[in-house]
Amino acid sequence: AQSVTQPDIHITVSEGASLELRCNYSYGATPYLFWYVQSPGQGLQLLLKYFSGDTLVQGIKGFEAEFKRSQSSFNLRKPSVHWSDAAEYFCAVGARAAGNKLTFGGGTRVLVKP
């Protein structure tokens, strides 16, 4: 069965500082990996995805993530955070073998200090 762990429930970061959100997954085969962002009361917006190939993937809003198979991780990074990045971030894992069903992590809420 697929599972996703986001170890950090909350992260507070100063505007302009770098941000890294951790994600660890468990899946027997090669997974599809995703990061979504959710602003309060809003839907899920896809930031980036990894299916295969280059393990460093670029997404929207200046985000990037790196797939590390040896660590079963897919951490999300942004070099310089903007106040508008305050939101909840969800990592998700899926696979064609699982009918492309996504399993989400518990989310990390990011607060941005001025």
Add this chain to the structure above:
Amino acid sequence: EPEVTQTPSHQVTQMGQEVILRCVPISNHLYFYWYRQILGQKVEFLVSFYNNEISEKSEIFDDQFSVERPDGSNFTLKIRSTKLEDSAMYFCASLAMVTGELFFGEGSRLTVL
């Protein structure tokens, strides 16, 4: 850009009432999904649907829930007799087979009183 649309955006209902949440998936997509997010919690898979039948469902998706594709465009989630704990945001998604990417709608917030 094509998108998944959901209606209503917010519905308030009394416990025990039936609710139907509607979704219009992206037109050439064939796999559809419903997910649920209880306030403050993670997004949970409910059901997947392909070729006019359920392909997988979670433990949450009990006999109170049903899904249907009544015509060529709509995909509905029905809750037969709502309970307080059904209060949540419900997300519909459809799958782009070529890329394996799920496209989510904006969600329908259900409040059961």
